[in-house]
Amino acid sequence: MKIGYARVSTVGQDLETQEAILKAEGCERLYVEKVTGTSTAPRKELANMIDNVRAGDTVYVTKIDRLARSITDLNKIVSELNNKGVSIVFIKENMTFQAGDNVSSINTLLFNILGSFAQFERDLIVERTTEGRERAKAQGKHMGRPASSNERDIRKAIELMNDRENNGLSVTDICKLTGVKRATLYARMKEEKTVEK
Structure with a gap:
C-alpha cells in the first residue's frame, strides 16, 4: 500500500499542496498533522503511521524536512520503517530507501547531507529569531502583543x-x-x- 505523510509546523501553513502531491503519487492513505518537526515526541500522526504500516508498504513524503528536522530523528525513523519491511520515498529529493536493500554508500551519504541541511536550516532560523529578539530588547522595544489598555x-x-x-x-x-x-x-x-x- 502507498501511504503518505504530510506535516506543517504552524497553523498558518498550508497542507493542501503536500496532500495533492501525495495523492498524485497514488497514496491511498494519508497521515497529516500540524506540529513542529523539532521533536518526534508530540507527533501523533507520525507515531500512528509507524504503528500501522506493514511489510511491503511504501511511505511517501514530499521533502525530507517534513519527516524530521534532526539528522538523528531522520535516521531513526527511516531505519525503523526499513526494519519493518517498509520502503520510504522522498519525492522532492528523488530518493528511495527500499526495505531489505543494501542501501548504497552514496545514497546514505546524500541522505545524511540533506538531513543535515534541514537541521542546519532550522538551527539558523532559531538563531536569527533569538538574535532579533535580543536586538529588539536592547533597543527598548517591547516584544509580544501591545498593551490592551491605557x-x-x-x-x-x-x-x-x-x-x-x-x-x-x-x-x-x-x-x-x-x-x-x-x-x-x-x-x-x-x-x-x-x-x-
Whole structure:
C-alpha cells in the first residue's frame, strides 16, 4: 500500500499542496498533522503511521524536512520503517530507501547531507529569531502583543475594584466597563500592593 505523510509546523501553513502531491503519487492513505518537526515526541500522526504500516508498504513524503528536522530523528525513523519491511520515498529529493536493500554508500551519504541541511536550516532560523529578539530588547522595544489598555483605563478599573463593596460591580463588569483585561488588572493590582509594602 502507498501511504503518505504530510506535516506543517504552524497553523498558518498550508497542507493542501503536500496532500495533492501525495495523492498524485497514488497514496491511498494519508497521515497529516500540524506540529513542529523539532521533536518526534508530540507527533501523533507520525507515531500512528509507524504503528500501522506493514511489510511491503511504501511511505511517501514530499521533502525530507517534513519527516524530521534532526539528522538523528531522520535516521531513526527511516531505519525503523526499513526494519519493518517498509520502503520510504522522498519525492522532492528523488530518493528511495527500499526495505531489505543494501542501501548504497552514496545514497546514505546524500541522505545524511540533506538531513543535515534541514537541521542546519532550522538551527539558523532559531538563531536569527533569538538574535532579533535580543536586538529588539536592547533597543527598548517591547516584544509580544501591545498593551490592551491605557493608563487611565487601568487606574479607573483599579478604583472600581477597590470600591466594589459600594458599587456592587463584579470583576467581569469592571473589565467590560473599562476595557481592561482581567489578567492586566490583577497584575497591576498585585504590583501596587508590592510597592505599598
